[in-house]
Amino acid sequence: MTLFLLGLAIFFGLHIYSATRSRHAEYDLKKRLGYGVFMSSYSVISLIGFGLIIYGFGAAREVGVLYNPPVWTRHINLLLMVPALILLIASQLPAGWIKKVTKHPMLLAVKVWALGHLLANGEINSVILFGSFLAYAVFDRIMVKRRGDNGPGPDVALDSKMDLISLVVGLAAWAAIAYWLHPILFGVPAIS
Numbered sequence: 001m002t003l004f005l006l007g008l009a010i011f012f013g014l015h016i017y018s019a020t021r022s023r024h025a026e027y028d029l030k031k032r033l034g035y036g037v038f039m040s041s042y043s044v045i046s047l048i049g050f051g052l053i054i055y056g057f058g059a060a061r062e063v064g065v066l067y068n069p070p071v072w073t074r075h076i077n078l079l080l081m082v083p084a085l086i087l088l089i090a091s092q093l094p095a096g097w098i099k100k101v102t103k104h105p106m107l108l109a110v111k112v113w114a115l116g117h118l119l120a121n122g123e124i125n126s127v128i129l130f131g132s133f134l135a136y137a138v139f140d141r142i143m144v145k146r147r148g149d150n151g152p153g154p155d156v157a158l159d160s161k162m163d164l165i166s167l168v169v170g171l172a173a174w175a176a177i178a179y180w181l182h183p184i185l186f187g188v189p190a191i192s
Contacts, residue, residue: 004056004125011049014042014137028077053129058187060125067122068131078178078190080116080165084109086170095152096162109136130184137165 022028030038090098091106102108114134118127152158182190 001056001060001125003052004060004128007049007052007054007056008128008132009049011046011053012132014045014049015136015140019140020044023147057129061123065122066124066127069120069122073119076192077116077120080112080119081178081190082113082171082174084116085173086166086171087112089170089173090162090166092163093162095156095158096160096166097158098163098166100152100158104141104149107137107141107144110134111141164173 007022021030024029033041085103087105087109090096090102091109092102093099096161099105108134114137117130118134121130123125177185178190180186
């Protein structure tokens with residue numbers, strides 16, 4: 001459990017720093033260090049934290065259970081993963097209507113993903129993991145809004161093809177994860 005919590009502290013500590021850091025040219029560490037050095041360091045530290053989360057989560061599987069969710073919540077989680085994956089794909093593409101309407105589709109995807117998994121999993125390590133991601137996504141959305149970042153600007157040309165790509169790739173990713181990858185990557189079947 002110690003490595004799991006350490007990984008969460010490193011990963012989210014770094015992301016909280018990023019969400020709250022000064023963007024003023026004189027104080028912005030990203031500008032002072034240079035984009036390449038900052039992003040390389042940020043990526044390495046994030047990956048270390050993420051690796052500790054993955055390893056620690058697996059090692060903490062037998063810690064205990066906080067609640068036993070009813071079976072039907074697994075079905076809700078499975079359904080919630082459809083929009084979560086579509087939003088995740090949309091966040092990585094040029095702006096379409098999905099990105100325009102949701103403003104920050106990756107943050108919304110993380111919230112939906114985390115909430116769905118909290119509904120379906122009551123193990124202590126699961127509650128800590130998904131609760132942390134949900135809390136961070138809510139926090140980061142507040143910080144983004146405070147910075148005045150409201151997603152794609154009014155002058156951004158929207159491409160509805162990006163929405164179609166998001167739908168198709170998101171559904172394909174959902175099917176691949178639900179029917180094949182979830183047990184390989186996470187050790188438990190999404191559909192049983």
